[in-house]
């Protein structure tokens with residue numbers, strides 16, 4: 001029995017050491033086609049270990065410098081002013097073993113469709129991270145339209161600003177450091193925002209419902225405003241899901257999908273259209 005335990009321990013150590021080495025190798029060093037799955041899985045596991053036990057859940061960073069590496073990678077590999085290539089470069093980095101909690105290419109298509117069919121002009125995102133979805137949304141807005149993207153980690157906000165600028169979208173997308181609560185006055189008074197046509201919730205899951213209620217309280221939503229919520233399936237946002245399923249003030253469509261940069265983990269996105277039943281709501 002003791003021998004079995006030692007063998008098991010040695011086996012686990014070997015897997016962990018191999019994983020750590022694979023994770024530390026810079027992207028593009030060798031062809032990852034055969035190693036993509038283990039490398040990606042290990043990077044994702046590190047990410048979710050940081051989310052559960054590490055400082056990701058308080059700081060919004062994994063702790064291994066991967067967020068800063070995104071900006072360096074984009075600046076090094078993509079010519080300035082090409083949003084599509086910026087997204088492709090970030091996706092390649094994430095698929096290649098540097099897991100990033102972006103909305104990603106598959107769920108990104110759901111977001112794209114919402115933008116295509118609703119043509120929002122005043123947009124709010126909560127949770128910029130490295131600016132992937134900000135570039136994705138910003139690149140589809142009509143001239144003169146605006147995306148405000150709120151990010152509470154100042155370092156992430158800097159990375160996002162750099163990525164947005166490199167994509168040539170710094171006139172359309174403004175990354176604001178803070179939380180919805182802390183920047184409400186800035187949005188109302190300094191930026192002159194009345195209502196948002198589209199809100200993308202993609203920050204810490206425990207804040208989704210509270211921030212939705214704050215948006216309603218501040219009258220940032222009008223009839224027809226769309227609220228898109230990511231990660232409702234994984235890691236899951238049960239209180240928000242229950243609220244959206246019960247309320248008659250929103251019409252909600254469920255989009256079954258996969259977690260970003262995963263071919264297996266199921267996720268769910270909610271697309272909710274504000275149709276307030278009570279009198280006195282905003283229509284413009």
Ligand SMILES: C[S@@+](CC[C@H](N)C(=O)[O-])C[C@H]1O[C@@H](n2cnc3c(N)ncnc32)[C@H](O)[C@@H]1O
Nearest residue numbers: 060102103127129132133151152179202203204
């Ligand atoms: C899932 S990532 C956002 C990914 C990004 N929307 C994308 O698809 O490219 C979540 C981000 O939300 C930030 N965050 C978490 N809670 C926040 C809050 N209350 N207000 C603003 N940002 C927050 C984290 O620091 C992290 O950068």
